[in-house]
Amino acid sequence: MHPAFSVIFLTTLIGVGQGLFLALFTAQSYALFDLLPKQDGHAFYAHGSLIALLFLIGGLVASFFHLGRPERAWRSATQWRTSWLSREVIVLPAFMGTVFLYGIAHLFDFKPVVATLPGGIAIDLTVVIGAVGWVLAFALYVCTGMIYACLRFLREWHSSLTVINYILLGGASGFTLATVFAAAAAPDLVRFFAGWAAIITLLGLVSRAASLVRNARLKPKSTLQSAIGIKHPKIVQKAQGFMGSSFNTREFFHGKSVGFLRSIKWIFLLLAFVVPALLLATALTGVGALGLMLIAFVVQYLGLMAERWFFFAQANHPQNLYYQAIG
Structure with missing residues (x-):
């Protein structure tokens, strides 16, 4: 498939925002x-929520650049019963609104106080x-991943590993950013966030490597014969069927070696x-800590x-059997 940079920015930016919010709420839950x-709600949780919201807004803005008619974007939410894209369109603003309320409350x-646990622990409105927000963050990861995992004909995507990778990779980047934020706003949380960031990053490595191994072992179900409906044993493609490029050659193939x-x-x-x-x-050794953490996030x-x-590029659309090979 042809990777669209607007979708790349969309999925990575909102992934960071989701992961950062999860890191903030995890810290609050542990502190509870x-x-x-x-931590001070104003200095830490409110400012952290603002940063998460900025990443989410950045992803939302990026999403409009791959729409042919942005003014009709609202229609994408109408098929929520059957479409994972529609569900994502609904869950994303709901999550953004929750992050906003979380930050405002802090x-x-x-x-x-909304409730009190048996041990005397008070559950307030921010909790x-x-x-x-925690539920919506994971729901958004699932919706985004399932947009691709539900496509049976793109076998590289049609796997539970796709959803797992979206969760782990977004979580890793969010916790890494939380480490940077904590180094500036809450130094006593740096080791906690850095430890979880490293753990989630390594889990993401294992999961992504598993998907690479799986995809490398996939065998095409379609052939030139099935692509054109002719069962002759010897078929050789001599041309793409176009004098120049077309929608098929631009959008369903990356064009790289x-x-x-x-x-x-x-x-x-x-x-x-x-x-x-x-x-x-x-x-974590303390040598140039903040700078190294910031570099870690950027890298x-x-x-x-x-x-x-x-x-996106690795997904091999079946139509490429017909349109991409040139004799």
């Missing part, structure tokens, strides 16, 4: 049970809003997983953009 130091210290794809694969494996994990581990995000490009 005195497993982590409590900003103005609006924390009325309730955060729990709703096998060597280029192989290079991108190793680049994203290093930048998205190996290098960030090493940088986070080095930063990882660039790696995730390369990973997402490869994800």
